[in-house]
Amino acid sequence: MEELDLIDRKIVSELMRDATLSLAQIADRVGLSQTPCWKRIQKLETTGVLTRRVAIADPNRIGFGLTVFVGIEAPDHSAEWREHFTEMVTAIPEVMEVYRMAGQMDYLLRVSVPDMAAFDRLYKRLTDALPIKNVTSNFAMERLAYTTAYPIDTTTR
Incomplete structure (x- = not known):
C-alpha cells in the first residue's frame, strides 16, 4: 500500500x-x-483510494427509520456457503453493510428498513434462502453519532 x-x-x-x-x-x-x-x-x-463520490441522505427523511444490526452464525464455513451467502445479502438493497467477523458471530449486517414489518419480510427472505445456524437482531433506538469520513491526519507529514 x-x-x-x-x-x-x-x-x-x-x-x-x-x-x-x-x-x-x-x-x-x-x-x-x-x-x-x-x-x-x-x-x-x-488507484482506488477514492472509490466513489455520493450524497448521504437522512434515513428518517426518506422512509428508512429502523436500523437493525443482524448477527449471523453460519452452519458451516465452506467456500460454497460463503459465496452463496455473499450473493444473497448483496442482492438485498436494505442490507447496507456486511462484515465477516472474528468472534461469536460470523457475519454482521447493518440493515435499514422502514419498519418492523419490512424487517420481518427481510428476515424471512434471509432465513428461507439458505441454512443459517443462528440469527441475532439488535434494533437501534437512536443514532448518536455517524460519519463516513475517516479521521485522516492532515496536520503532519
Missing part, C-alpha cells in the same frame, strides 16, 4: 467531508492550483 502524502490526505479529507466542493475550492483548501489538484484527484480515483 502506497502511503499518501500530506496533500493527498488533505484532498481525501476534504472530499470525504463534502464531495460537492468545486475543484477550485478543493485546490484552495489544500494549497494547490487547479490542474495539479485535478491530477491528484484522478490518481486517487484510479
